[in-house]
Amino acid sequence: MNTKENIKKIIVKKPLKLDCGKTISDYPLAYETYGKLNEKKDNAILVFHALTGDQFVTGKNPITNKPGWWNYLVGPNKAINTNKFFVICANVIGGCMGSFGPSSINPENNETYGTNFPVITINDMVNAQYNLLEFFEIEKLYSVLGGSMGGMQVLQFVANFPNKTKTAIPIACTASHSAQNIAFNELGRQAIMADTKWKDGNYLKLNLSPDKGLAVARMAAHITYLSKKGLQEKFGRKLQEKDDLNFSFDADFQIESYLRYQGSIFVDRFDANSYLYITRAMDYFDLTKEYKGNLSKAFEKTKTKFFIISFTSDWLYPTSENKEILIALNSSGADVGFIEILSDKGHDSFLLDITEFLKTVKNFLEANY
């Protein structure tokens, strides 16, 4: 792994009052940019990453040496054309790619925060990232977009700052985290906390790492990102490099081997406590409740032009939940479009090379600029 020291970051001096009641200030916010900000400063797009994403949207991630998580979508002449647009993405607070998070050092005792880190929310994440507009002296963004938890941040951003972006594209998300999704997140957290190396969140101080728990959390979550049909077609009951069942608990099936691999590579790049904090933020997300049960109130003041995208086989953030956002926007008279993209790749679709999806984003961004 490369050093994280060269990551770009701003130190946010302005105090931020978190939803939990605590106030933070002088905290780092790590970011990356692609393309150039034009003279009029009207071509900036703020991308929000999902649960396990980071600021390295496209190109080679300098820390993991893997391609950026939205490589298909963002880049020169791609759907978000970086020859034309200036793309900014920040690591969310609570994260582990250079922004203020549970693996940051607490200056009071020179130890990592661990579970002494304050519980953060989607609202806190968005308010922290708003400082980037001031840093780049951008009066108004051209667009904000993101999928999954990134989509939740899009909704929160427009609710908090109704006139700070011309367009917004929430993708495969929800305005209120469902019981099923809270349940899956809790499963992941319990897996981490059941790992004896977690040590109540103090593992970094003890030079330990709850890799097994974090890997299981990732495996369980990974299943929710796919679809039954997609899994069946890709793996079926195919055996992993063997002709017959082993009558043991080795990874006999390809799907087992695949999940184990996904779990093992995840622990190299992600911090277990960050996983706890960020999933918690998602669970607490309920924009509908924030506006006293009337989601349309969240968008009452905005002139932002929305486009909502969902995927047919996404059962984690299904079309029905995306449509609730659409209905709320229509109720408030906001400018909104919607499409459901055909895909059997499940929730993961928003990260994949799906022509119809890429075309939608490209056409929307080009036509409204």
Next chain:
Amino acid sequence: MKKEFQIISDLIDNNTRVLDVGCGDGTLMKFLKDEKNVDTRGLEISKENVQNCISKGLSIIEGNAEKDLHQFPDLSFDYVVLSQTLQAFYDPEKVIEDLLRVSKKAIVTIPNFGYWKVRIHLLLKGTMPVTDALPNEWYSTPNIHMCSIKDFYNFCFRKKIYMTKSIALNKEQTSSINKRNINLKNLNSELGIFLIKK
């Protein structure tokens, strides 16, 4: 732009809010937006047409009038347009009710099943009519509730729906429809265009 759209456009005041139900590739919406400063929304079932509308910078929602009109609040538009699609719905009566719920006025256009060519086709050939306005065979037509100008006229009368404007279109010729000429217009018009309200 086709004549039908010109007539519809003439019925719509500048600077209003319009919902185009079944807006196709967005030709009418684009015209209304650019020429009349209309705030437009489109509802369209075909994904290809949705993409066409996105490319034109139009606000387009993928959806179907029978399932997706409920998302719009009461009287949230000044006009709602339904061009040649009423006959494709399972429950056209409910759709008309919904159109007049979301909008003060509705502009509904009807391919006229009472047109003489249609009548002759059925009378002489004895098979389901196939014409320029109704190009599909019976087994592949999306049109399951065909009606004539006279049917729609009577429907509005029975449902106490007020017809502000009733226009007949034949080739490029327009004329107005009224109680006295309804039988003639029902025979010699390809298309009926109605501006209705509750």
